[in-house]
Structure formats: structure tokens, C-alpha cells
Amino acid sequence: MQQSVSRQDFDQWMVPVYLPASFVPVRAEGSTLWDQNNKDYIDFAGGIAVNALGHAHPDLQQALQQQAARLWHTGNGYTNEPILRLAKQLIDATFAERVFFCNSGAEANEAALKLARKYAHDHGGPQKSGIVAFNNAFHGRTLFTVSAGGQPAYSKDFAPLPGEIQHAVFNDLESAAALINDQTCAVIVEPIQGEGGVVPAEPAFLRGLRELCDRHNALLIFDEVQTGVGRTGSLYAYMHYGVTPDVLSTAKALGGGFPIGAMLTTDKFAASMGVGTHGTTYGGNPLAGAVAGKVMELINRSDVMDGVGLRHRWFIDGLNAINQRLHLFKEIRGLGLLIGCVLNEDFSGKAKQFNLAAAEHGLMVLIAGANVVRFAPSLVISEQEVKEGLARFERACEVVVRGAQV
Structure with a gap:
């Protein structure tokens, strides 16, 4: 018999790095969830842009169950069929010629930054180690990636941080150009800053970064952990912008809810990462490969991409x-379906209040900083779920407005 648990148990048993919602989801289908009290919620959060095909998609269930009956895990001393097929899917669909699989976006970015340093050391010497990132960026929570992220609140308590990382102003090419030089090994950028407020890059900004990297022989890394796998209406956002990176990190929606991440790159750069230079125990496991392969098969279609624009x-x-x-x-x-609503001055700093009010009205939304309410729903969410969710959001907003007027 399973032990009964509640939200209060979180506060007793868990390391307090999260402050989860007051309810505990227990089941879901499509873009609707139910909690322990059988209250329903429309999901506009998508597991933070993860559940690209919604919850409990029957084809993903089948892929996982079939693979679970065959082979779960072997470790990186062996390869497996699902992960090789997934690698070929990604190569065929993108600029990439080589893939490294891991378990999360932070790991994918960690691998990308290590690749950049290794390639630069091999071809330019140890002094070519500078990394240029951007203010308000988010690249993960490992020490290396949180240092590259441009949000000091996430890194200041863990000093000393990895060195030779500088931050420019996002969408300001002159600011970036002032930092990028012949000692720069990599520039890492999100095509849309997600955690930083859902801020799309200007096309000229990304084109300029490409030119600067080419001029100084630095790798251009696109962090597409949040924007990848159809989120913007293109399979990857670099396709929307027409700017091709040297390295791309992907995770979140790639597994449709099953943990997986990947670093994509070319033969030229992959050659620097020989046997033993990097690794992971769980990365590239058969279960993740089988599920992500089905995700790619279902999403990388013109009707789904067109549907993102419609939604x-x-x-x-x-x-x-x-x-x-x-x-x-x-x-x-x-x-596409990464949308941010920037609160005006009357409601500045109150994004969390909208988040909490939405939950009270049966809607799950995200925030992106204190001033932005963020939506990252399923790419195939139904029109009825969108209408109902927006109606609930409006009622929640009315509560916040009334509270502000008291």
C-alpha cells in the first residue's frame, strides 16, 4: 500500500530549493491536469516548455513501454539502437554532423562550453579561453553554466566562479563587439531569452554575432534548450533567423517530458572531443532515445509547425x-508558443501574484522574472483548451486588479 503524501511533506523532507504550488498534480491528459482533490487545471506552462505534445500522449507511451520491455540501460561502454536512430534524425533535420547526448539542458550547455574551450586550446593555445555571454541569460544551474548565465542572483552565492566569462548587453551588437576578440573561444546566446523575460533576439544581432565569431575564430553556441523542437514554429529557432551556429544545445521538448539533452555540432569541432574527454552515465540511454525519437517523428512535420503559428x-x-x-x-x-506578457508600471513586480491567482482559477502559467507572465504550452494544445485557459486567466487577472484597487 502506497504512503499518503501531501504538499506539506515537501517542506519537511525536501531540500528547500523550490517553492512548489500548493496543489499536487497526480494525473494529466493532453493539456489538462488533475490534482489530489480532482480539481482540473489547464496547462499553459508545459512543464517549462517541455511537454511539447502534452501529457500522456499515446504514441509516446507506446514508445516508452515497448523500449522498457526490451532494454533500459547499459552505460556509455555500449551504444544502442534507439539513440543511434535519434542521432540520425537530428543530423538529417539540422546543420549538425555529430551529436552528444546527456540528460538535461544544463548538461548540454556544459558540454558545449567544454567543447569550445577544448577546440580553442587545441587550435589557438591555452590563452584562447574567453567566453562571451549576455546579461539576463540563463544556461543552467551547474557552476559553469550558472556563471555563463547573466543573472548574478543565481551565481553570487557560489563564488569563486569559473573565470574568463564576460557579459554583454543582449541585442546590443556594439556591446558584444567590445568584448569579442582573438582570445575569445566562444559566444553563447539564446535566440530568445526565456528566463530573462521572453526577449527575442533581433535578426541583425544574431547575424552580427555570427560575423564576429567568424572574424575571431570563436565558436557560436546557440542555447536552444527552451526554443528548440518546434517551440517557435521552426524545428529550431536558428532556422527562423537564418543564422547557423557552430554548436547547439537542445533538451526540454526533445524528450516530451522524458529527461534528455543533446549537444549538436559539426565534424570539424567534434574532432577535438576524443575518447575520455567528456562523458555521462545515463546520457544516451535507450529509454530516452526511444521517446525522443518518437517526439522528433511527431513534431518535425509541416502541419505541426503550421499549427504552432495558428496557436x-x-x-x-x-x-x-x-x-x-x-x-x-x-x-x-x-x-510561436513561447509568449511573454510584460506587466505595465501599475503591476510592476507582481508576476508571481498573477501566477498564484491563475492556479486558484485552475490554470498553470509561468513567470520570467518579476514582471513577465510566460506561456509555453503544448504545441498541439486544442482550441477549446486555449479558450478555456484564457477565460480562466482573465478571471484570475480580474482578482489581481481588484486586489490592487483595494
Whole structure:
């Protein structure tokens, strides 16, 4: 008999690095979840842009169950069929010629940064080790990636941090150019800053970074952990922008909810990472490979990509209608189904209040800093779920507005 558990047990038993919602989800289907009290919630959070095909997708269930009956894990001393097939899917669909598999976005970015340092040391010497990243970026929570991330709140308590990482202003090419030189080994950038407020890069900014990296023989790394696998309406956001990186990190939606990450690169750069230079025990396991292979098969289709654009319009139209009535947002921005509503001065710093009010009204949303309410739903969310979710969001917003007027 299973032990009964509650949200209060989290506060007793878990290391307190999270402050989870007051309810505990127990089952889900599509873009609807139910908690321990059988209350339903529309999911506009998508597991932080992870559940690209919603919850309990029957094809993903089947892929996992079939592989679970065959082979679970062998470690990196062996390879396996599902992960090799997934590697070929990614190579065929992108610029990449080589793939390294891991378990998360942070690990994928860690591998990308290590590759950049290794390649630079091999071809330029140990002094070519500088990394340029951007203010308000987010690249993960390992010590290396949190140092590259441009949010001191996440890194300041863990000093001393890895050195030779500098931060420029996002979307400011002059700021980046002032830092990129012949000692730079890599520039790492998100095509859309997710945690930093859902801020899309300007096309000219990314083109300029590509030119600067070429001029100084530095690797251009695109962190597509949040923007990848259809989120923007292209399989990867670099395709939307027409700027090809040297290295790309991907995770989140790649597994549709099953943990997996990957670093994609070319033969030229992969050659620096010989046997033993990097590794992971669980990375590239058969279960993850089987599920992610099915995710790629289902998402990398024109009808799904077109559907992301259609759903983007549903959200934008609905959010604009709410805003016309309640006057909450000074900007609604993003691409595809990564959307940020920037709160105006009257509600500055209150994104968490909107998040909590939404949950009370049966809706799961995200925040991106204190001033942005973020949406990252399933790429195949139904029109009815969008309509119902937006209706619940409007009711939640009305509660926040009334509270602010008291």
C-alpha cells in the first residue's frame, strides 16, 4: 500500500530549493491536469516548455513501454539502437554532423562550453579561453553554466566562479563587439531569452554575432534548450533567423517530458572531443532515445509547425482582448508558443501574484522574472483548451486588479 503524501511533506523532507504550488498534480491528459482533490487545471506552462505534445500522449507511451520491455540501460561502454536512430534524425533535420547526448539542458550547455574551450586550446593555445555571454541569460544551474548565465542572483552565492566569462548587453551588437576578440573561444546566446523575460533576439544581432565569431575564430553556441523542437514554429529557432551556429544545445521538448539533452555540432569541432574527454552515465540511454525519437517523428512535420503559428495567433488575440479590457500589459512578445506578457508600471513586480491567482482559477502559467507572465504550452494544445485557459486567466487577472484597487 502506497504512503499518503501531501504538499506539506515537501517542506519537511525536501531540500528547500523550490517553492512548489500548493496543489499536487497526480494525473494529466493532453493539456489538462488533475490534482489530489480532482480539481482540473489547464496547462499553459508545459512543464517549462517541455511537454511539447502534452501529457500522456499515446504514441509516446507506446514508445516508452515497448523500449522498457526490451532494454533500459547499459552505460556509455555500449551504444544502442534507439539513440543511434535519434542521432540520425537530428543530423538529417539540422546543420549538425555529430551529436552528444546527456540528460538535461544544463548538461548540454556544459558540454558545449567544454567543447569550445577544448577546440580553442587545441587550435589557438591555452590563452584562447574567453567566453562571451549576455546579461539576463540563463544556461543552467551547474557552476559553469550558472556563471555563463547573466543573472548574478543565481551565481553570487557560489563564488569563486569559473573565470574568463564576460557579459554583454543582449541585442546590443556594439556591446558584444567590445568584448569579442582573438582570445575569445566562444559566444553563447539564446535566440530568445526565456528566463530573462521572453526577449527575442533581433535578426541583425544574431547575424552580427555570427560575423564576429567568424572574424575571431570563436565558436557560436546557440542555447536552444527552451526554443528548440518546434517551440517557435521552426524545428529550431536558428532556422527562423537564418543564422547557423557552430554548436547547439537542445533538451526540454526533445524528450516530451522524458529527461534528455543533446549537444549538436559539426565534424570539424567534434574532432577535438576524443575518447575520455567528456562523458555521462545515463546520457544516451535507450529509454530516452526511444521517446525522443518518437517526439522528433511527431513534431518535425509541416502541419505541426503550421499549427504552432495558428496557436500563437489564438493566444495573441485572446491576450490582447484581455489587455484591452484590463490594461495590464505594456507588451506581449515572443515567437510561436513561447509568449511573454510584460506587466505595465501599475503591476510592476507582481508576476508571481498573477501566477498564484491563475492556479486558484485552475490554470498553470509561468513567470520570467518579476514582471513577465510566460506561456509555453503544448504545441498541439486544442482550441477549446486555449479558450478555456484564457477565460480562466482573465478571471484570475480580474482578482489581481481588484486586489490592487483595494
